[in-house]
Amino acid sequence: MNIGIVCYPTFGGSGVVATELGLELSKRGHQIHFITYSQPVRLDLLGKNLHYHEVNVPKYPLFLYQPYELALSSKLVDMVKLHKLDVLHVHYAIPHAYAAYMAQQMLLDENILIPIVTTLHGTDITLVGSHPFYKPAVTFSINKSDAVTSVSQSLKEDTLRLFNIKKNIKVVPNFIDVKKYRSEFTDCNRDKMATKEEKIITHISNFRPVKRIEDVIKIFYKVQQKLPAKLMMVGDGPERLPAEALVKKLNLETKVIFFGQSNEIDKILCFSDLFLLPSETESFGLAALEAMASGVPVVSSNTGGIPEVNKNGVTGLLSNVGDVDKMAKDTLNILKDEATLNTYKHNAKEASKTYDIYTVVTQYEAIYKKVLKTVVF
Numbered sequence: 001m002n003i004g005i006v007c008y009p010t011f012g013g014s015g016v017v018a019t020e021l022g023l024e025l026s027k028r029g030h031q032i033h034f035i036t037y038s039q040p041v042r043l044d045l046l047g048k049n050l051h052y053h054e055v056n057v058p059k060y061p062l063f064l065y066q067p068y069e070l071a072l073s074s075k076l077v078d079m080v081k082l083h084k085l086d087v088l089h090v091h092y093a094i095p096h097a098y099a100a101y102m103a104q105q106m107l108l109d110e111n112i113l114i115p116i117v118t119t120l121h122g123t124d125i126t127l128v129g130s131h132p133f134y135k136p137a138v139t140f141s142i143n144k145s146d147a148v149t150s151v152s153q154s155l156k157e158d159t160l161r162l163f164n165i166k167k168n169i170k171v172v173p174n175f176i177d178v179k180k181y182r183s184e185f186t187d188c189n190r191d192k193m194a195t196k197e198e199k200i201i202t203h204i205s206n207f208r209p210v211k212r213i214e215d216v217i218k219i220f221y222k223v224q225q226k227l228p229a230k231l232m233m234v235g236d237g238p239e240r241l242p243a244e245a246l247v248k249k250l251n252l253e254t255k256v257i258f259f260g261q262s263n264e265i266d267k268i269l270c271f272s273d274l275f276l277l278p279s280e281t282e283s284f285g286l287a288a289l290e291a292m293a294s295g296v297p298v299v300s301s302n303t304g305g306i307p308e309v310n311k312n313g314v315t316g317l318l319s320n321v322g323d324v325d326k327m328a329k330d331t332l333n334i335l336k337d338e339a340t341l342n343t344y345k346h347n348a349k350e351a352s353k354t355y356d357i358y359t360v361v362t363q364y365e366a367i368y369k370k371v372l373k374t375v376v377f
């Protein structure tokens, strides 16, 4: 199949999922066309069957806001025609589902049929999409998609609660490539990051308010009072500077390392003992799944889709949003002795295997085949 993938090309979870999906589909022989405003971050090499088409938005001084949707839908029309695309798979409803629908209508005018698959990722529904300024357009474009998927059951329920949706939403969870995480708890040069006695706690995100970065620091502050430990802060975003200020205020500068954005997530997770994810809301928590696949247990909030991924008492421990005292206690409970920690590590890795790329990508292929067969305009 010739498949067009539209996503945010950044370090965000939806872009990562879209890129990994495209890479796997290309290995299965499909021609994959990424249509985005810059090359997706995890798409280092343009391999066989992979293509990238940049969406350019010409700047014009009259516009306070440059019309990205217009440029994207025009690019989609051109790419569908030029590369004879069979299906468009858009990740993150805003504005991708909307732009894809416009492209579909323009193409229909030329008797070209192109089905649209929309994958809902989280904030496109829970935070941004449900804002009254966007809601009618988001509802419309979800209902006009030929197939709609969501990355968790919780996100499906949120979508049905927040919008008037007439379409069936199929849950297709996020995934990891189990093969990439085969190595069993190897050392990974952890001695460069911490002493033998110190436990390594890690947080990875885009440092947006929804991630509750301050909670991460507060949890660590309490933990390190009881147990020698280091905190690895990976990622970048608006909450990074306030987080650095808090670290300074709490005299934690020698114990907290800010990596910024990193392409070495696997290495960092390899030497981590525990992952913190105290988010306000989280449709799935791909970062937690990646941690689990590396054998790293997760202490998290119990919001959104996180409990579907992080099983309480098995792969980690969960608390109400903002309960930093309990999250600190949970962290200490998991790290208190090697036997407990190793049980959690083992469980985390085992549980992650149910999200293997092989099964999940096959589900997407089935959806593409179905829309190709059933769509009549």
Ligand code: GMT
Residues within 6 Å of the ligand: 011, 012, 013, 014, 015, 017, 092, 121, 122, 123, 151, 174, 205, 206, 210, 281, 282, 283, 284, 285, 286, 287
């Ligand atoms: O919030 C982020 O980390 C970025 C955002 C995105 O769309 O890039 O993530 C959302 O999609 C991810 C991939 O499906 C999910 O794993 C995240 O849980 C979800 N984030 C939120 O719901 C806050």
